Amino acid sequence: MTKLRVGIIGLGRVGRGIIRADFDQAGGEKYNLCALCDVMPENQVTYLLANDSTYGKPPVSLDCENKFITFAGKKVPYVRGDRRRNILGHESFAELRDLELDVIIDSTGTANINDLRGLIEQKIAKKVLCTANIAGIDASIVYGVNHKQYDPLQHHVIAASTCTGNAMAPVAYILNKHIGIDYARIITIHPALSDQRVLDGFHFSVPQLGRTCAASIIPISTNVAKSTALVLPELEGKLDSISYRVPTTIVSAMDVTATLSRDTSLAECIELMENYAQNELKGIIDCEYDAWGHEKVSIDYLGSEYSAIILMKHLQVSNQRHMGLSIMHDNERAYCCRVLDVLGVLQDAWVQ
Numbered sequence: 492m493t494k495l496r497v498g499i500i501g502l503g504r505v506g507r508g509i510i511r512a513d514f515d516q517a518g519g520e521k522y523n524l525c526a527l528c529d530v531m532p533e534n535q536v537t538y539l540l541a542n543d544s545t546y547g548k549p550p551v552s553l554d555c556e557n558k559f560i561t562f563a564g565k566k567v568p569y570v571r572g573d574r575r576r577n578i579l580g581h582e583s584f585a586e587l588r589d590l591e592l593d594v595i596i597d598s599t600g601t602a603n604i605n606d607l608r609g610l611i612e613q614k615i616a617k618k619v620l621c622t623a624n625i626a627g628i629d630a631s632i633v634y635g636v637n638h639k640q641y642d643p644l645q646h647h648v649i650a651a652s653t654c655t656g657n658a659m660a661p662v663a664y665i666l667n668k669h670i671g672i673d674y675a676r677i678i679t680i681h682p683a684l685s686d687q688r689v690l691d692g693f694h695f696s697v698p699q700l701g702r703t704c705a706a707s708i709i710p711i712s713t714n715v716a717k718s719t720a721l722v723l724p725e726l727e728g729k730l731d732s733i734s735y736r737v738p739t740t741i742v743s744a745m746d747v748t749a750t751l752s753r754d755t756s757l758a759e760c761i762e763l764m765e766n767y768a769q770n771e772l773k774g775i776i777d778c779e780y781d782a783w784g785h786e787k788v789s790i791d792y793l794g795s796e797y798s799a800i801i802l803m804k805h806l807q808v809s810n811q812r813h814m815g816l817s818i819m820h821d822n823e824r825a826y827c828c829r830v831l832d833v834l835g836v837l838q839d840a841w842v843q
């Protein structure tokens with residue numbers, strides 16, 4: 492099978508994480524990486540790829556020269572450009588067009604739907620895969636939950652949902668399919684992200700994200716309820732969510748309290764989760780039973796590729812209808828692995 496020609500715009504935590512996940516999983520051979528783009532100069536991107544404060548050194552040698560980043564000897568064209576300033580007709584994007592990409596991943600966090608459709612209209616790529624659920628996309632895909640609904644003829648601008656959407660949706664899918672969810676409140680305890688300030692300062696849209704990130708637990712609204720309902724529309728209106736940003740760098744926790752639609756038992760719920768973890772959602776969810784009788788802490792899940800790790804000791808059912816669920820996930824690593832999985836879905840269904 493011909494490998495898709497893939498480009499990535501936005502080489503931040505997620506953009507670089509996608510490249511790294513591909514090298515870890517398949518020596519960089521899963522897809523044909525043909526273009527990289529960010530506002531940074533290529534030597535800074537290379538420096539950040541080679542020196543990752545969270546994951547350490549990558550499993551590949553890196554180098555750079557004018558307009559190329561080299562991975563283990565393979566030269567990948569690098570385009571320095573700011574899509575916000577002038578994507579359409581801008582010289583740097585003409586360079587991208589010449590690379591004849593099949594799919595471009597947008598992991599900038601700054602795109603709107605017009606930007607993304609523009610990439611297709613201007614023939615920069617045939618499909619766009621975005622790392623956020625922005626308004627107006629053709630489909631949001633959570634691998635393991637709704638990836639079989641991908642339709643290459645209808646879906647051109649696709650999102651691989653969000654990190655928390657990928658953690659919540661598989662578990663919600665299991666519960667809703669077999670027991671039913673009347674209502675759930677989802678609390679995410681999320682590590683700091685690059686949209687926060689190191690010290691008090693200006694934040695263009697959420698003032699509390701402008702507060703010193705290491706000094707506070709910062710409550711903010713989050714889209715995890717919406718992201719889950721996007722792939723499980725039957726849950727629309729039944730979910731609420733809030734996020735607390737905490738001063739850690741990686742691994743997110745999720746605490747869910749759900750009212751179920753029928754009576755159940757802890758034993759039934761354990762069996763359900765175990766069954767999916769070993770079969771239909773193998774590699775996507777994991778049931779965690781501690782280490783030598785001791786509970787792990789968030790950093791112990793660094794590098795985990797599971798979308799959701801269910802802390803089985805904290806799975807609770809009370810009064811047969813109320814469920815408490817604790818989940819952990821490596822918000823970068825697991826998400827980047829799912830982006831690769833969604834790319835695989837696009838590749839398997841490639842018709843152009």
Ligand SMILES: NC(=O)c1ccc[n+]([C@@H]2O[C@H](COP(=O)([O-])OP(=O)(O)OC[C@H]3O[C@@H](n4cnc5c(N)ncnc54)[C@H](O)[C@@H]3O)[C@@H](O)[C@H]2O)c1
Pocket residue numbers: 500501502503504505506528529530531572573574575576598599600601622623653654684685686822823826
């Ligand atoms: N960090 C996570 O855990 C995580 C997980 C899942 C999804 N996401 C989503 O992925 C997106 C990126 O998140 P991130 O954490 O990697 O952010 P980041 O700030 O680390 O990276 C964004 C990168 O995009 C570049 N960029 C921004 N605007 C650009 C433009 N107009 N043209 C070219 N390059 C541009 C920036 O220079 C930066 O390198 C966000 O939408 C975020 O919500 C993040």
